[in-house]
Amino acid sequence: MRKNDNLFSQPITDITDFSFDQNVAQVFPDMINRSIPGYPLIIDNIGYLSEQYAQEQTVIYDLGCATGIATLSIAKQLTKSCPIIAIDNSLSMVEKATQYLGQYNHGADVSIRLDDITLTDLQPASVIIMNFTLQFLAPEQRAQMLAKIYDALLPGGILILSEKFKAEEELPNKVLIDLHHQFKKNNGYSDLEISQKRTALENVMKTDTMSTHFQRLTASGFTNITTWFSCFNFMSLIAHKE
Numbered sequence: 001m002r003k004n005d006n007l008f009s010q011p012i013t014d015i016t017d018f019s020f021d022q023n024v025a026q027v028f029p030d031m032i033n034r035s036i037p038g039y040p041l042i043i044d045n046i047g048y049l050s051e052q053y054a055q056e057q058t059v060i061y062d063l064g065c066a067t068g069i070a071t072l073s074i075a076k077q078l079t080k081s082c083p084i085i086a087i088d089n090s091l092s093m094v095e096k097a098t099q100y101l102g103q104y105n106h107g108a109d110v111s112i113r114l115d116d117i118t119l120t121d122l123q124p125a126s127v128i129i130m131n132f133t134l135q136f137l138a139p140e141q142r143a144q145m146l147a148k149i150y151d152a153l154l155p156g157g158i159l160i161l162s163e164k165f166k167a168e169e170e171l172p173n174k175v176l177i178d179l180h181h182q183f184k185k186n187n188g189y190s191d192l193e194i195s196q197k198r199t200a201l202e203n204v205m206k207t208d209t210m211s212t213h214f215q216r217l218t219a220s221g222f223t224n225i226t227t228w229f230s231c232f233n234f235m236s237l238i239a240h241k242e
C-alpha cells in the first residue's frame with residue numbers, strides 16, 4: 001500500500017533543507033507521482049529505452065535509484081543478459097529499494113548499492129539512467145559527473161537524463177512554475193505544502209536551463225541529444241555516445 005505524503009502539510013516554523021531521509025523514503029512513491037507530471041510515462045519509457053539500447057553482457061546503471069521504481073521498470077522489460085546496478089547514497093532509500101525489488105519476480109540480475117555516485121567508479125555500461133538525480137548534485141559537480149558517465153559508456157551507449165529545469169526568461173519561467181503548482185494542487189497538495197516544500201528544496205535543488213544541459217552534455221562528448229519528454233518544467237532526454 002502506498003503511504004500518503006503529508007510531510008509538509010502542517011505549518012513548519014523552521015524549514016530545514018530537503019533530504020532523502022527515512023520520512024521521505026516512506027512516502028516517496030506517492031510524493032514523486034503527485035509531484036512530477038508524467039512520472040509513470042517516464043518510468044515506462046525508461047524501461048523501454050533501456051531494453052532497446054542495452055548491449056549484451058554490459059552494465060545498466062540507475063544512478064540515484066531512490067526506492068527503485070525506474071530500476072523495476074528496467075528489470076521487467078529487459079530481455080538481454082545485463083546486470084542492473086542501482087545506486088543511492090541514502091540508506092533509507094536503498095533499504096526501500098531492496099524491499100520493493102524483492103517483491104517482484106522480474107528475473108533480472110539487479111544489485112542495489114549504497115554509494116555516492118560522484119565517488120564510485122563506473123564499469124563499462126551501455127545504458128545509464130539519471131532520473132531526477134543530477135539536479136541534487138552541487139552545480140559544480142555536474143560536469144564532472146557527466147564526464148565520468150561518458151567515459152563509462154560504450155560506443156552506442158546512452159544516458160537518459162530527466163530533470164526539472166528553469167526557463168531562460170522570468171515570465172516563461174513563471175508560466176511553467178504556475179502550471180506545475182496547479183498540477184500539484186490538482187493532486188491534493190495545499191498551497192502551504194507546495195510553498196513549504198519549495199523552501200525546503202531551494203538550497204539543495206538548483207535547476208539548470210535547457211541550454212545549460214545541452215551545452216554541458218555536448219562539452220562532455222554526447223551527441224544526438226533528444227528531449228523525448230517535456231511537460232511544464234520537467235523533461236527527460238536521451239544523449240548518445242557514438
Ligand SMILES: C[S@@+](CC[C@H](N)C(=O)[O-])C[C@H]1O[C@@H](n2cnc3c(N)ncnc32)[C@H](O)[C@@H]1O
Pocket residue numbers: 020032063064065066067068069070087088089090093115116117118130131132133136137
Ligand atoms: C528525486 S530522487 C530520484 C528518483 C528516482 N531516480 C526515480 O526514478 O524514482 C533523487 C535521488 O538521488 C539520490 N542522490 C542524490 N545525490 C546522490 C549522490 N551523490 N549519490 C547517490 N545518490 C544520490 C537521493 O538520495 C535520491 O534518492
Ligand SMILES: O=C(O)C(=O)C[C@]1(C(=O)O)C=C[C@@H](O)C=C1
Pocket residue numbers: 031032035036132164197201
Ligand atoms: O515537488 C516538487 O516541487 C519538485 O520539484 C519535484 C521533485 C523532483 O523534481 O525530484 C523534488 C523532490 C522530490 O524528490 C520529488 C520531486
